[in-house]
Amino acid sequence: MPLYEYQCDTHGHRFEARHGMREQPVQSCPECGAPVHRVIHPVGIVFKGSGFYATDSRKSGATSEPAEGKSESPGEPKPESKSEPATEKAG
Numbered sequence: 001m002p003l004y005e006y007q008c009d010t011h012g013h014r015f016e017a018r019h020g021m022r023e024q025p026v027q028s029c030p031e032c033g034a035p036v037h038r039v040i041h042p043v044g045i046v047f048k049g050s051g052f053y054a055t056d057s058r059k060s061g062a063t064s065e066p067a068e069g070k071s072e073s074p075g076e077p078k079p080e081s082k083s084e085p086a087t088e089k090a091g
Contacts, residue, residue, distance in 0.1 A: 005041070010034035 003018050008029040017026045029036050 005039040006036040007039050008032060008034050008036050014039070 001018050001020050003016055004025070005014060005016050006026050006029075007014050008031070011029070011032055011034065013029050013031050015030060019025075025038060026036055028034065
């Protein structure tokens with residue numbers, strides 16, 4: 001049977017109750033008799049196995065080189081800039 005956590009709406013008392021999923025939830029606080037609500041906690045998720053990271057989906061022959069035409073290795077000359085040189089003003 002699952003263990004549920006409840007909190008008192010009036011005074012904030014917290015308590016746990018173990019009951020089946022098909023059973024009625026707890027309606028009142030055992031300490032003061034006020035109405036209660038069930039506290040929902042986030043669940044931690046752990047992804048195990050392959051396919052969850054970018055490195056898992058690469059082909060076995062793939063490397064981390066840039067695509068063709070975009071590489072700038074030290075042995076290749078850089079393309080010349082097409083900007084015009086600045087002219088000096090005579091004063």
